[in-house]
Amino acid sequence: MQQEHIVILGGGYGGLRAVEHLVGDPRFRITLVDRHPYHYLQTEAYGYIAGRFDIHDITIDLANWCRGFGSRVRFVQAEITGIDPEARTVLLEEERLGYDSLIIATGARTNFFAFIKGLRENSYGVKNLQRAFAFRQTFEQLVYTKVEEPRDPAPGELHIAIGGAGLSGVEIAAEMADVIEKHHKTLGTNAKKIRITLIDAAPSILPGMSDYIVRSTTMRLESLGIRILTNAFIDRVEDGIIHLKDETRLPYCFMIFTGGIIANTPASEPARETNRLGQILPDAYLRLAPHMNVYAVGDCVELRDTAGNLLPPTAQTAEKSAEYVADAIKKRLEGRPVAPFHAKVDGVFVALGGRYAVGELFGVIRVKGYTAYLLKKLITKGYYLGLKLRINTGFKKRSAVHEIN
Numbered sequence: 001m002q003q004e005h006i007v008i009l010g011g012g013y014g015g016l017r018a019v020e021h022l023v024g025d026p027r028f029r030i031t032l033v034d035r036h037p038y039h040y041l042q043t044e045a046y047g048y049i050a051g052r053f054d055i056h057d058i059t060i061d062l063a064n065w066c067r068g069f070g071s072r073v074r075f076v077q078a079e080i081t082g083i084d085p086e087a088r089t090v091l092l093e094e095e096r097l098g099y100d101s102l103i104i105a106t107g108a109r110t111n112f113f114a115f116i117k118g119l120r121e122n123s124y125g126v127k128n129l130q131r132a133f134a135f136r137q138t139f140e141q142l143v144y145t146k147v148e149e150p151r152d153p154a155p156g157e158l159h160i161a162i163g164g165a166g167l168s169g170v171e172i173a174a175e176m177a178d179v180i181e182k183h184h185k186t187l188g189t190n191a192k193k194i195r196i197t198l199i200d201a202a203p204s205i206l207p208g209m210s211d212y213i214v215r216s217t218t219m220r221l222e223s224l225g226i227r228i229l230t231n232a233f234i235d236r237v238e239d240g241i242i243h244l245k246d247e248t249r250l251p252y253c254f255m256i257f258t259g260g261i262i263a264n265t266p267a268s269e270p271a272r273e274t275n276r277l278g279q280i281l282p283d284a285y286l287r288l289a290p291h292m293n294v295y296a297v298g299d300c301v302e303l304r305d306t307a308g309n310l311l312p313p314t315a316q317t318a319e320k321s322a323e324y325v326a327d328a329i330k331k332r333l334e335g336r337p338v339a340p341f342h343a344k345v346d347g348v349f350v351a352l353g354g355r356y357a358v359g360e361l362f363g364v365i366r367v368k369g370y371t372a373y374l375l376k377k378l379i380t381k382g383y384y385l386g387l388k389l390r391i392n393t394g395f396k397k398r399s400a401v402h403e404i405n
């Protein structure tokens with residue numbers, strides 16, 4: 001049987017979901033490409049940074065995972081340098097990869113806004129593992145310093161600033177504050193001198209989320225001793241001092257920035273039209289017209305719900321768009337009609353330190369505290385265990401090949 005070659009660019013939430021939804025169909029041969037050898041579970045970064053999870057909880061080896069599906073899925077670790085849709089080819093550093101259909105799922109990176117002077121030089125993002133790793137080390141160092149050091153800290157010496165009070169900023173702040181709160185008895189009360197401030201230009205935290213989520217989250221953050229500054233515009237960042245537009249000066253020892261994203265989109269000729277986040281603007285079927293065999297899913301593309309409202313760039317949306325595209329590719333091959341993309345947000349869960357979360361499902365079910373934590377855990381554990389099972393299969397296959405050789 002002549003197989004269709006599907007190339008998927010990006011081994012994130014969208015890319016992996018596309019593989020899972022296409023692989024059951026023997027008409028396809030799949031190649032997954034990523035610059036890293038691992039899938040990074042960004043949604044768990046907050047726990048990794050605060051020392052609750054370890055590196056093996058937030059990474060999945062892509063080669064072993066792909067091997068778990070058998071010979072029809074191949075993993076290529078390479079930097080994607082561009083695509084040539086006319087020639088139906090992806091350009092990698094050292095090879096060119098032909099395709100029948102292409103799914104772009106290259107996600108997004110932190111946008112260190114160029115108009116905020118010094119932001120890029122003085123702050124960290126968490127959308128890649130190396131940065132999260134550096135942040136974790138710094139957090140540990142801070143706690144250690146406080147345990148060791150009997151003298152009173154200078155202003156800002158123990159101050160962590162988080163620019164951006166969206167989902168990731170809020171979750172990271174809460175987890176760190178909870179670690180400090182929980183362990184200050186063993187670490188020494190000095191550890192409590194570590195201060196965390198969340199800064200956002202919007203009038204409230206978690207812009208775009210429901211009143212219930214915003215209110216419940218604010219109460220929890222305040223109970224953890226986190227300072228929240230809203231309507232606060234960062235003007236410039238110097239080494240050790242954040243300057244706000246209203247002339248407030250915030251001394252800090254470590255700053256992370258989660259206030260914006262910019263899409264990763266492979267270069268292509270002619271250049272494609274994008275929105276202000278650099279996201280690709282697709283047609284109603286998530287294709288990159290006029291190339292009807294090139295699709296985009298996840299954070300790298302502008303996605304809207306049925307009413308035309310923008311969907312937030314989340315793992316949930318990335319997965320839904322990937323499922324849609326996988327289904328559309330199958331239908332087109334069979335000559336069946338394909339409906340335009342439509343999706344809505346089923347719910348949101350915000351992890352707020354330790355065994356506490358706030359959540360909302362289908363706009364009507366509202367939970368907070370331990371129950372919400374358990375529900376969130378169920379979702380994330382389910383995702384992780386699914387990947388882990390596949391890895392185990394892949395690993396066994398690899399070992400069997402090694403034994404024969």
Ligand SMILES: Cc1cc2nc3c(=O)[nH]c(=O)nc-3n(C[C@H](O)[C@H](O)[C@H](O)COP(=O)(O)OP(=O)(O)OC[C@H]3O[C@@H](n4cnc5c(N)ncnc54)[C@H](O)[C@@H]3O)c2cc1C
Pocket residue numbers: 009010011012013014015033034035036038039040042043044045046078079080081105106107108126127167168169171264297298299300313314315316317318349
């Ligand atoms: C701290 C944090 C907490 C979050 N919490 C939640 C949450 O609770 N719920 C939720 O739904 N979402 C959450 N998100 C958002 C979620 O992680 C993203 O929306 C999701 O990762 C998007 O998936 P994606 O597949 O589009 O891109 P990604 O997961 O970012 O994957 C893109 C992949 O493409 C690869 N890539 C990019 N460019 C290239 C290139 N040129 N060459 C080779 N490879 C390339 C990257 O290495 C990466 O593996 C959170 C994000 C963060 C940072």
